[in-house]
């Protein structure tokens with residue numbers, strides 16, 4: 518996975534260089550996407566490119582490429598890195614300019630993309646589930662923008678890791694928003710709840726797939742946030758992201774969730790999700 522893309526060129530990663538005046542480096546002024554690739558094909562590329570545009574609009578940054586230009590360059594990068602399963606990462610920053618908080622005029626954005634091996638989802642998550650802890654949502658008020666400024670997320674994820682957990686489930690104003698790097702779902706009496714799309718959560722592409730699958734298969738799903746007490750009494754909890762798919766959380770804050778094993782609603786969703794992936798929906 519040595520080949521990367523930078524500002525119009527494909528080159529080995531160790532030769533790719535960005536200025537120290539890049540606003541991504543100095544100010545965290547950029548947005549990004551992570552796209553899974555299965556058997557050489559980008560999964561849900563349209564959704565990812567639409568969300569990229571929304572993030573760019575959210576920070577008033579120009580998209581350096583059209584969607585077909587993005588598609589071509591990402592497909593070329595996948596091929597250069599040997600096709601198969603990959604995790605694509607792309608990032609756009611506002612570009613190189615003298616350091617100033619105010620947005621510079623007439624600057625060319627920096628466009629970067631790389632690929633890494635897509636780690637298979639550990640079998641243990643599927644058979645036993647994973648642990649999570651609850652933490653206050655310390656992030657900013659624009660979580661719908663997929664910004665590269667991930668220090669709060671990183672601190673939350675680190676705290677989860679140090680507590681022996683996979684993920685931190687975030688509480689804002691008494692309600693569950695999402696995970697530090699995932700969307701969250703709670704199953705109560707057979708109904709799946711996930712927080713609505715607003716500035717408090719990232720509009721996850723996997724979340725869209727989960728909702729589409731639920732609707733197509735008559736699985737009750739409501740885009741409604743649950744309270745912390747509801748979360749703690751849930752029958753099932755799941756988290757989702759592009760690279761981890763849908764993972765059941767079976768231990769929350771050290772206590773078993775429901776029966777303490779991956780629940781029947783998750784089992785059904787996971788089976789349908791695997792089928793959806795096989796069908797290669799783009």
Ligand SMILES: Cc1ncc(COP(=O)(O)O)c(C=O)c1O
Nearest residue numbers: 698699700719721722723758759
């Ligand atoms: C905060 C946050 N929410 C949700 C997600 C899931 O988004 P997606 O399904 O598009 O990967 C991510 C992914 O990294 C994330 O960082």
